[in-house]
Amino acid sequence: MAAALDVFAAQGYRGSTVEQIARNAGMSKANVLYYFHTKDDIYAAVLSRTLHVWLEPLEQLEPDGDPIEQIWQYTRQKLQLSRDAPHASRLFANEILQGGNAVGPFLQSELKTLVDAKCQIIQDWIDQGRLAAVSPLHLLFLIWASTQHYADFQPQIHALHTGDENSLYQQAEHTLRLIITQGLKP
Amino acid sequence: MAAALDVFAAQGYRGSTVEQIARNAGMSKANVLYYFHTKDDIYAAVLSRTLHVWLEPLEQLEPDGDPIEQIWQYTRQKLQLSRDAPHASRLFANEILQGGNAVGPFLQSELKTLVDAKCQIIQDWIDQGRLAAVSPLHLLFLIWASTQHYADFQPQIHALHTGDENSLYQQAEHTLRLIITQGLKP
């Protein structure tokens, strides 16, 4: 339910009410609970749908091609996602910030497996001398953090940035590309 | 009140109860509200005390000395702060994520003034050819995001990183230094 994503992303699980979700969706509270039996169920459904969107770009990181270009493309996609689906990013941030109990199993199984595989690819690039000797995992952290930041900390960003959204993301892309492509050179 | 910081950082404003804060502080609920009249007041007090801790490192960014070294030292301090005061970081992240209404005025006045001043310093460095031509504001965003990430997304980080906290922060520092110092070279 898109309405639920809106609400959960804006206020977190505890701060959201079924009433808000229902009104947002143009239904009655009781009718929302007719489809999803509990508030937890709504949250779990929204979360699981969002998580897969979140993983997709990383899956496309492949060993072929230029390492720095690959990593930059991944970063760009994540930045784009922050712009296009900020709700999803905030939902995820809220969830993790408040303990991540609902995604704990996902993090430790699915995500861990995927991340381990991709870190191996990056490590291979490093071992081949095609990339600076960073820690692959922490490189991912840096990419995630610096791109999701634009979705998660939007109010702060809007308070400090003067100019429209287009210029904001152009500057973001420019700065990230410069630092990442230059910073990762072997 | 340190007890309130704990609670608000862990569960956000809406998720926290005065009862929890009181128990955490070893007082009665009524007594907490004797000092801070409302829950909002507790929150505002905790938030304002935390914000100043948050600004301090940035204030020390001075035009003298080597630009890249100065920026790296700032980044290092922020990373250290994430490790030493994760509660403060999470409190701030929760606040911004949920709209930032309570810090809106602060962001637009105090923080904006400080950030503008420091961006000017960085821009001067760039104009002098001593730093890569990044957008100063977005450089700050990258530094904030990539350091606070270690406090705000702790559950995710612990799920993906195998090893103790020391090695975690050593690798983080190593990776950040490499990318930032090399990425910012003119």
Added chain:
Amino acid sequence: MAAALDVFAAQGYRGSTVEQIARNAGMSKANVLYYFHTKDDIYAAVLSRTLHVWLEPLEQLEPDGDPIEQIWQYTRQKLQLSRDAPHASRLFANEILQGGNAVGPFLQSELKTLVDAKCQIIQDWIDQGRLAAVSPLHLLFLIWASTQHYADFQPQIHALHTGDENSLYQQAEHTLRLIITQGLKP
């Protein structure tokens, strides 16, 4: 509807839901309410059907024959009914316990008429010196109470009686016969 009797007998009117009745009957909730417009209607229908089963044995109490034997046969039939139709007994007990609003009219008209007639028969037997000088109405109360008890208080009885159901009812019959036949001797 037998399904409704099951549910109402087990949980009383307020404790039962139309959903439970429907599922128990293998229908949809909406379809149950297609036949019986409201929950009240279902209850009234079940109750009225049950009441007639409940009266039947008393109607067979006739002035002919041996008084004590007649009364014992009635008692035996009621005990048998408690065993064979405990649901009906519990439905009735629940209804009366919770005020008997739905059966009030029935009690004051149909039942009162029947009971008055039968009490007259018993009183005649007493006046003829063929029965101990009990109050006929209270004799009926004792018979009703002591037989329905086996249906209405089943959980208590099962907790205190060790042995199977056959032995339970044999002992019940034995004890009731002894006390009633000997106790009613003139």
Added chain:
Amino acid sequence: MAAALDVFAAQGYRGSTVEQIARNAGMSKANVLYYFHTKDDIYAAVLSRTLHVWLEPLEQLEPDGDPIEQIWQYTRQKLQLSRDAPHASRLFANEILQGGNAVGPFLQSELKTLVDAKCQIIQDWIDQGRLAAVSPLHLLFLIWASTQHYADFQPQIHALHTGDENSLYQQAEHTLRLIITQGLKP
């Protein structure tokens, strides 16, 4: 809480609302739940207080004295209790009727122990030829049923009995004494 006993006795657990109990006690709903955290807790407290009242008369059944007189005195006390504390009787009846889940443990331990002991006393009397050869347990059932009936089935009794409450209980006592004292003669 006397108010809770009133409400639970009249409508059973499911039929009662915390709101009713609160209004009946002259408090707010929230204040009732300040003392008893849940509806279940209120019910459990009321039930346990009532159960002990319920056991007391049986405890006084002693092996000394005339058996029939002892049993009659017990019956009389139970009848008196039905008159004086009908709420307690109805609370218990409602509980058992609806499965007795809340008193199950009590029935199987405390009550069973007490009943076993008292049944042994009665059995001894029978073995000594001082009492008719009834089943002691079922004698207790008959006494319980026929006395509690006056509390539990009050609406029915009032519909069938013409006359005031005094005459009602006089007739009840007369009839029960006659049948029990005569029926139990060896």
Added chain:
DNA sequence: AATGAATGAGTGTTCATTCAT
């Protein structure tokens, strides 16, 4: 005749806040 969908009115429970002591 049958059912999935929809909803208003409750119902138990939580919680920030007030008050008396």
Added chain:
DNA sequence: CATGAATGAACACTCATTCAT
């Protein structure tokens, strides 16, 4: 200063009933 007691306003969830198909 400190706290137990009290309460109105929410909130998640249930349920009898209605409606469209």
